[in-house]
Amino acid sequence: MFFYYLDLACRSIKKTPFLSVLMVLAISIGIGITITTLNIYKMASVNPAGERSDKLFAVQLWxxxxxxxxxxxxxxxxxxxxxxxxxxxxxxxxxxxxxxxxxxxxxxxxxxxxxxxxxxxxxxxxxxxxxxxxxxxxxxxxxxxxxxxxxxxxxxxxxxxxxxxxxxxxxxxxxxxxxxxxxxxxxxxxxxxxxxxxxxxxxxxxxxxxxxxxxxxxxxxxxxxxxxxxxxxxxxxxxxxxxxxxxxxxxxxxxxxxxxxxxxxxxxxxxxxxxxxxxxxxxxDVQIMDVADWLIENQVVAEDNKVLVGLSALFLVVCLVNMLGLLLAKFLKRAPEVGVRRAIGASRAQIFSQHMVEVGLIGFCGGIIGLLWAWGALSLLAAKFELEQALTSLDMSMWLVAPTIAISAALVAGIYPAWRVCSTNPSIYLKSQ
Amino acid sequence: MLSMKNINKVFKTDLVETHALRDFNLEVKEGEFVAVTGPSGSGKTTFLNIAGLLEGFTNGDYFLDGVNISNLSDNKSAAIRNEKIGFIFQGFNLIPDLNLAENVEVPLRYRGFSRSERDKRVKQALEQVGLGARMKHLPAQLSGGQQQRVAIARALAGEPRFLLADEPTGNLDSMMARQVMELLEDINKAGTTIIMVTHDPELARRAQRNIQIVDGQVCDFTMYQGGQPQLVSDNVQAVS
Known part of the structure; x- marks a missing residue:
């Protein structure tokens, strides 16, 4: 059924291109900003000593x-x-x-x-x-x-x-x-x-x-x-x-x-x-610290970075709230069709899954475009503010992280609209269609 | 086949209680063609929705094909709707973005049939209603009568035991209405039980049995072709 739902999702997106583009844009901007800050945070937080981190110690003397x-x-x-x-x-x-x-x-x-x-x-x-x-x-x-x-x-x-x-x-x-x-x-x-x-x-x-x-x-x-x-x-x-x-x-x-x-x-x-x-x-006295503690002690990852990641996550939430509103409008508009599907044998769970697959697809598109935003933003930061390349190069893991966050976030935003549309009484729409 | 005993359906708001069905009793035997008539607001659609498991009821007993319908889970209700019940609506209710074959295929998808089985049944159902050559057309490219025939094909594709039709000819002109009615009669002759809500007395007379619903209660008459209606209910209500 997944591929059937995917096919329906593609048709639905094509049917309402403006609304779909708005939703993809909303989530992609949120993801773009989140991934930009997350990338900088991650690149700054790497422990380059790896497995030897707890064997190497910086020595400090008072x-x-x-x-x-x-x-x-x-x-x-x-x-x-x-x-x-x-x-x-x-x-x-x-x-x-x-x-x-x-x-x-x-x-x-x-x-x-x-x-x-x-x-x-x-x-x-x-x-x-x-x-x-x-x-x-x-x-x-x-x-x-x-x-x-x-x-x-x-x-x-x-x-x-x-x-x-x-x-x-x-x-x-x-x-x-x-x-x-x-x-x-x-x-x-x-x-x-x-x-x-x-x-x-x-x-x-x-x-x-x-x-x-x-x-x-x-x-x-x-x-x-x-x-x-x-x-x-x-x-x-x-x-x-x-x-x-x-x-x-x-x-x-x-x-x-x-x-x-x-x-x-x-x-x-x-x-x-x-x-x-x-x-x-x-x-x-003497103080010796392994690499992990040393990086924390020296605030290699600035506290500001953490705050920035938190703020960008909040921005993503705002984008998702917007997306939720758009999804609700889109899904409820489709309630008559859902009524027909329910009447001819679709369970609530199947209707819910169908809509969640559509939301996931929108999230995936948003994630990919968001990644491009992030790449652009990092390039801009590198060019305009001369940030170190180590911080502004897009980490490979972000190609997985961005779609994952985007899909997960979109699914969370989609739960309420999908639940609303699958829990409406189909008989209301069958007569009125 | 269908047995409703003392079914009540009450819609409650903060201020009012509305009894849509009141001690509603009905038995429909396998293979019957039953027409349901009654004034607007009498409870015909509520009855059809309950019969089709689209709505629950406040109390009473409902058995469909021997299965007690009270307190069924949503999944079970959906499965019964999918396997045993076919719906035909006044407004056809085809999905506009799907072509005819895809529309007919929808219930088969939910039943989990293989692709080959779906293709076979879709072709068979569309040919049965005379639209086998137009499988790739969109509903908007068809006339009202043709759209209703597609809806009938969709209902038939799953080979239901039981067809529920809510004013199936209400949006059609008389010629198309006749064609659709003839199709329903053929389906009934092939063994499918049909319950049809209609306002059209001529169509009602073509059914084997006519039920009138008034104020949420049933008045049951048996209709014989060419004869006068014979009253079988104690609830005396005349049928026009």
Whole structure:
């Protein structure tokens, strides 16, 4: 019977094209707005660490003095990063920060490219499951004995070396030669959870260099630098020994037991640091958070987004109320035909189903058109407001979500009109037709 | 075949109670052709709606083909209407967007027949009413008499035991009315029980039995071809 009802629905839609277009428009606009906000919300809410989310932890230290920040800072100081690297409880760990520089090769035809550079340890790549196209991360020994080695992303490799295996080739960062040891295979997690301070939805850096080169090369921080007391940090050398927070620190811990062990170990480190006068706040402590909590803590998904999704859902409800009115008018106009169908053997349930299939079809059309609205709206947002592409690209799941929401919403709106028409007394219309 | 005992139908509003049928008693045997007459507002249509399970009744007993109709679920009522009852209406009540074959097919769809069975029955029913060649026409392309014949074909397609006709010739001219009446007589001769509401005394006389309803009560007369009506009810009401 479903296909019979579908056939009747198509005929009914063709019979009243204006009313049908109005209903499809009503629901499509509601769906378009809902899907637009939902898409942004969903893209912002993705946990890019996947299954490893509960194994990776951001480390925060309350190293600020009294009468300073009243919460943990998302970043830590260089000296704490340097010291925490000595811990042997984490399976992997890495300090990091964002810098940048002019990138060149031996090719004189290639103009220097200004690129963001991530300064980190070799564990970074395995800790965040970074895939390699060619080569690998620099050796772990480089984390202690600095070497001018570099890992680049596939896009940059394409630009600099035409996409070929560039392992062993040389590139220059701020005119210093670095040997390419690995090429990352198009890796750019969204949100960029490992460093939400520098634009949670920005692309990953194209260049990665050893952390051990920091004091030698005196890389400038291109990220947030937060201080809680007056210090002269104009030089990198001064900044390295300062109390300024400008590095991110991540560890990989096996299980809850290791989380507790590591927390205790860091607390003992804090106690040691209190002797020379650091960590003198009564709140001095460590806080470690897995990826999911980290994204919430840093409000990667802004509260406004949730409100926006709620508002768009309310707008969809308004569209559905309009649709309900139109459906009621359309269905009740058809009551005489329903009377005939009832008289010749259709049950209420069959009449109800027939009308719900029609409503579902309208909802489906509304969903598809709504998806096109959403795609247009996202493109407009990307073009006019320069929102990150990660947020404005239409997620594939929306091709399923939009029709599902549209059909479900339309069915809800259709229940009352369909019930009204199937529960009318057929005999009234049989005589009067 | 059809047995109604002490059927009452009361329409209630806040202020008034209207008795559409009052202690209504009727027996119709299988194969009968019964004409129902009566003044406007006497309860003819209410009787037909109750007989066709389109309306419930306030109290009383109604048996159709041995089945007690009181308190049947909507699904059961629909199934009985579909399988045992055929309806013919004064206004034809064809669905304007469906062609003749699709109109005739509607009750067969609800009964769940296969496509081949539906096609066979539709063809057979339309040929029976002389419209086998116009299966793809829309109702609007036919005359009133032809539309009524399609309605009869729709009623016949399900091979009902029992046809309910509500002024089937009311919207037709005399020639078409005669043709439709002849068709109904043929159907009755083939064994289908027919109850026909009519205002036309000539048509009523062609039925085997004539029932007059007045003020929601039945006056039962047997009519014999060519003779005078013989009163069989104690409820004495003359038939014109």
């Amino acid at each position: 190293s600020q003095g009294e009468d300073s920040w009243d919460e943990f800072n998302p970043q830590i100081t260089y000296q704490d990063s340097f010291n925490l690297r000595r811990g042997d409880i984490p399976v992997r760990q890495t300090p990091m920060f964002r810098t940048g520089g002019a990138i060149q090769t031996d090719n004189p035809d290639l103009a220097p490219i200004l690129e963001g550079v991530r300064v980190t340890d070799s564990d970074f790549f395995s800790l965040f499951s970074v895939p390699f196209l060619y080569g690998q991360a620099w050796d772990k020994s480089v984390d202690q004995q600095a070497k001018y080695e570099v890992v680049i992303n596939a896009d940059l490799n394409q630009q600099l070396f035409g996409g070929e295996n560039s392992v062993g080739r040389t590139l220059y960062i701020n005119r210093k030669p670095y040997k390419v040891v690995g090429v990352v295979d198009h890796w750019s997690p969204k949100p960029k959870y490992y460093d939400v301070n520098n634009g949670a939805f920005n692309d990953s850096e194209q260049v990665f260099v050893p952390f051990s080169l920091t004091p030698i090369e005196e890389y400038q921080s291109w990220g947030n630098n937060q201080g809680w007391k007056h210090e002269d940090t104009r030089t990198v050398a001064a900044k390295i020994v300062s109390e300024q927070h400008w590095l991110q620190y991540w560890v990989e811990l096996k299980d809850q037991h290791d989380v507790e062990l590591y927390t205790a170990w860091v607390r003992s480190y804090i106690e040691q640091q209190q002797a020379p006068g650091r960590f003198n706040s009564p709140n001095a």
